[in-house]
Amino acid sequence: MFDNLSDKLDKALHVLKGHGSITEVNVAETLKEVRRALLDADVNFKIAKEFTTKVKEKALGQNVLTALQPGQLMVKLVKDELTELMGGDAAGINLQGTPSIILMSGLQGSGKTTFSGKLANFLKTKKSKKPLLVACDVYRPAAINQLHVVGDQIGVEVYSEPENKNPVSIAQNAIAHAKSNGHNVVIIDTAGRLAVDEAMMAEIENVHKAIQPQETLFVVDSMTGQDAVNTAKAFNDRLNFDGVVLTKLDGDTRGGAAISIKSVVNKPIKFIGTGEKMDAIDVFYPSRMAERILGMGDVVSLVERAQEQFDEEEARKIQKKIAKNQFGFDDFLKQIQQVKKMGSMKDLVGMIPGAGKALKDVDIDDDAFKGIEAIIHSMTPIERSVPATIDASRKKRIAKGSGTSVQQVNQLMKQFDQMSKMMKMMQGGGGRKMMQMMGK
Numbered sequence: 428m429f430d431n432l433s434d435k436l437d438k439a440l441h442v443l444k445g446h447g448s449i450t451e452v453n454v455a456e457t458l459k460e461v462r463r464a465l466l467d468a469d470v471n472f473k474i475a476k477e478f479t480t481k482v483k484e485k486a487l488g489q490n491v492l493t494a495l496q497p498g499q500l501m502v503k504l505v506k507d508e509l510t511e512l513m514g515g516d517a518a519g520i521n522l523q524g525t526p527s528i529i530l531m532s533g534l535q536g537s538g539k540t541t542f543s544g545k546l547a548n549f550l551k552t553k554k555s556k557k558p559l560l561v562a563c564d565v566y567r568p569a570a571i572n573q574l575h576v577v578g579d580q581i582g583v584e585v586y587s588e589p590e591n592k593n594p595v596s597i598a599q600n601a602i603a604h605a606k607s608n609g610h611n612v613v614i615i616d617t618a619g620r621l622a623v624d625e626a627m628m629a630e631i632e633n634v635h636k637a638i639q640p641q642e643t644l645f646v647v648d649s650m651t652g653q654d655a656v657n658t659a660k661a662f663n664d665r666l667n668f669d670g671v672v673l674t675k676l677d678g679d680t681r682g683g684a685a686i687s688i689k690s691v692v693n694k695p696i697k698f699i700g701t702g703e704k705m706d707a708i709d710v711f712y713p714s715r716m717a718e719r720i721l722g723m724g725d726v727v728s729l730v731e732r733a734q735e736q737f738d739e740e741e742a743r744k745i746q747k748k749i750a751k752n753q754f755g756f757d758d759f760l761k762q763i764q765q766v767k768k769m770g771s772m773k774d775l776v777g778m779i780p781g782a783g784k785a786l787k788d789v790d791i792d793d794d795a796f797k798g799i800e801a802i803i804h805s806m807t808p809i810e811r812s813v814p815a816t817i818d819a820s821r822k823k824r825i826a827k828g829s830g831t832s833v834q835q836v837n838q839l840m841k842q843f844d845q846m847s848k849m850m851k852m853m854q855g856g857g858g859r860k861m862m863q864m865m866g867k
């Protein structure tokens with residue numbers, strides 16, 4: 428995410444981060460580079476200028492030049508300012524009202540339908556809600572079908588009236604349907620156009636007025652940079668929406684939209700979309716995003732994701748197995764599956780402080796586990812639970828069955844062996860023994 432911007436900001440702040448001497452001249456020089464980095468990321472010119480002016484004022488006010496760690500202080504000032512620019516505190520979604528009504532707005536292709544599904548899935552699985560998805564695009568039958576496909580995927584009911592050409596009445600009927608069927612959230616997906624036009628604006632404005640949603644979200648493709656900001660302004664002028672959803676942040680986005688949008692429309696970014704799958708949705712936290720942009724990682728999100736996937740019961744079972752020397756390939760497979768549920772590898776690595784930058788040119792393959800999984804799937808139950816039974820001829824069979832080589836099977840067995848030993852050691856004599864081994 429925002430690799431280019433992170434890289435440039437890192438270079439700009441590099442001199443000050445080290446222990447080199449800090450002068451008014453190189454502070455000014457650094458801020459000039461910071462501004463250039465922001466402009467390159469497609470941040471609005473005025474915003475970039477204000478940004479560096481503010482950081483400079485704060486730096487002088489806090490005597491950066493005489494501070495104990497002036498470089499660190501500068502990084503902190505830049506981080507704080509970025510956080511402020513992106514909205515300060517995280518803004519929640521308003522779920523009051525029975526049902527609470529959420530209206531989606533945005534251009535065609537921005538990711539509205541995909542996001543409607545993601546949000547329904549998020550509210551269902553994380554907030555125990557019973558959402559209803561509503562297809563209000565009366566122009567494109569394909570859009571209605573798309574929402575039904577999404578609804579099927581996540582097990583959420585979709586309301587549509589293919590024959591009805593009046594979006595206001597569809598929305599009203601859907602709300603009545605939700606009330607009589609116990610849905611406590613209604614998510615209304617509307618028609619978009621390729622560009623802002625009067626007919627579309629008038630239509631969504633009508634729907635908005637008629638149903639008075641608790642939450643109107645504006646969905647925008649972050650890849651469109653400054654255009655995203657302009658479109659946001661046009662929609663906000665008409666709808667006075669409550670929050671922004673930035674999609675496609677998993678792509679090669681430069682970051683301008685994320686950084687500028689809040690200060691242009693004065694509405695918070697509430698969610699981000701980071702992929703095409705239904706679970707690729709994140710609540711937007713300005714400070715965490717600022718840390719990621721500055722290559723500080725996002726340990727908080729990483730730990731949260733790990734906790735979400737962490738199954739205590741399962742962990743206890745595994746501990747017992749390790750103690751009894753019964754940890755087998757099946758358990759290993761389960762652990763791999765848990766890690767995979769946490770998200771894409773590239774995304775996870777980006778959350779580790781420093782690692783995102785260090786590994787930015789390494790091609791992190793999400794299929795990295797595929798070979799391992801294929802090998803394990805080709806083992807018999809006995810082989811999985813008692814790896815010692817795997818002799819040379821079995822290895823050959825496993826390699827053939829999994830489309831890998833004997834060498835790869837050997838490698839996995841060796842890694843598995845090392846890992847089992849290490850886990851046993853951590854559990855037995857505690858981490859102390861391992862530390863001794865590592866010479867600490």
Ligand code: GDP
Pocket residue numbers: 533534535536537538539540541542619674675676677678699700701702703707
């Ligand atoms: P709509 O016309 O606004 O309803 O947009 P869609 O939901 O149909 O999305 C348009 C395209 O963008 C589809 O191919 C989606 O799969 C894709 N898309 C949506 N959100 C994301 C995202 O966060 N990341 C990526 N990579 N693709 C997305």
